[in-house]
Amino acid sequence: MVASASDASPQHVLHAAIERLGSGQNFRRHSYVYTPNQPAHALYLLLSGQIGLQMFSSEGRTLTIKVVEPGQVFGHSALAGGNTYDTYAQALQSARVVAVARGALLAASATTPGLSMALLELLGQQRQTLSRRIEEVAFKSVPARLASVLLEMSGDQAHHPQPQQHVGRRTHQQLAEMVNAYRETVTKVLNQFRDAHLLDVDRTGITLLNLSRLRELAQG
Known part of the structure; x- marks a missing residue:
């Protein structure tokens, strides 16, 4: 209709x-x-x-x-x-x-x-x-910029919280260009986020596991 x-x-x-x-x-x-x-x-x-x-x-x-x-x-x-x-x-x-x-x-x-x-x-x-x-x-650090970009791409809205959000597949180079950082730096930060159980990465893309913590980082 x-x-x-x-x-x-x-x-x-x-x-x-x-x-x-x-x-x-x-x-x-x-x-x-x-x-x-x-x-x-x-x-x-x-x-x-x-x-x-x-x-x-x-x-x-x-x-x-x-x-x-x-x-x-x-x-x-x-x-x-x-x-x-x-x-x-x-x-x-x-x-x-x-x-x-x-x-x-x-x-x-x-x-x-x-x-x-x-x-x-x-x-x-x-x-x-x-x-x-x-x-x-x-004005923001690479981890803060990366957290902000990931939240933005996932469609995250703090006033409509979800337990997890998904980001479509991106290369590390594409993410690096979005936060104005070197690819190696973005890879290091992604690994740190994964080790801290903030996100998970597979062939389909990136799953954001801890939205509240990522929002805190994005404000930094």
Whole structure:
């Protein structure tokens, strides 16, 4: 049963608009959906695969702001009014996306109930994510940054506690890029977390076993 305009969630309204107005595109692994020197003309919905939103330092270090999973939207610069995108969007796996032109989406917001609110909410979430990641890199230790990233990727919410949470499979290099640390350092911290029974690692990904302790570490 399709939700009506009055009871649909902002995410549902946004996804429906993108799918209605957009067109599908495929990207091979390691290819770029966009780069910071390209005009920010479209918003994207990921259907399959993974997309890494990345920034590069002057020394060539990679900082992965976020790993986009299927069902998530990226390309927020198109909504912010900027001339170009503010990150690189690289396909970490073969990916299929739906791209919708900024003009078409904004025009639809005038006639689609809830779409304007959904776009504002999406833009606010992205700005919070970017600010939080930069603040953590500047002021927190590697264990604190890693705990924060793992909790974020698991969808952990302190006001809706769960006994355990699962994080999809990530390489140690991907995690290192998300916390701006060397891969060897991340491997060492993961081993420390595992020895302390904070998490477990297997072929499917990472299971967070002690969420309360990881939240404490993330605040450090």
